[in-house]
Amino acid sequence: MLIHIGFGNIVNTSKIIAIVSPESAPIKRLVQNAKEKGSAIDATQGRKTKSVLVMENSQVVLSALLPETIAGRVQAVVEGSEEEPAEGEVE
Numbered sequence: 001m002l003i004h005i006g007f008g009n010i011v012n013t014s015k016i017i018a019i020v021s022p023e024s025a026p027i028k029r030l031v032q033n034a035k036e037k038g039s040a041i042d043a044t045q046g047r048k049t050k051s052v053l054v055m056e057n058s059q060v061v062l063s064a065l066l067p068e069t070i071a072g073r074v075q076a077v078v079e080g081s082e083e084e085p086a087e088g089e090v091e
Helices: 025-037 067-083
Strands: 002-006 009-012 016-020 040-042 051-055 060-063
Touching: 002 060, 002 067, 016 067, 025 040, 025 051, 025 060, 051 067
Parallel strands: 040 060
Antiparallel strands: 002 009, 016 051, 051 060
8 A cells, every 4th residue: 555755755555664753863873874875765855854764675765744644644544454355355
């Protein structure tokens, strides 16, 4: 499933490991290291980074949306997919 993380940017929810605030020193180091290695994806459109998504493949995605907003969208997608029966499945 895909979720919108702001400004027309979309990520795969099944690849997200963590959604964290960028304020702590360890996360700042993680982001800096990812930028140096070229594994950071900046989806902020020049705005302040308010959340960092840590992905399965060691990439980090920077978003201008709050972590709570993104987490709520992920939760809504997960809950929505659980309610719908899979193709060929009987209700």
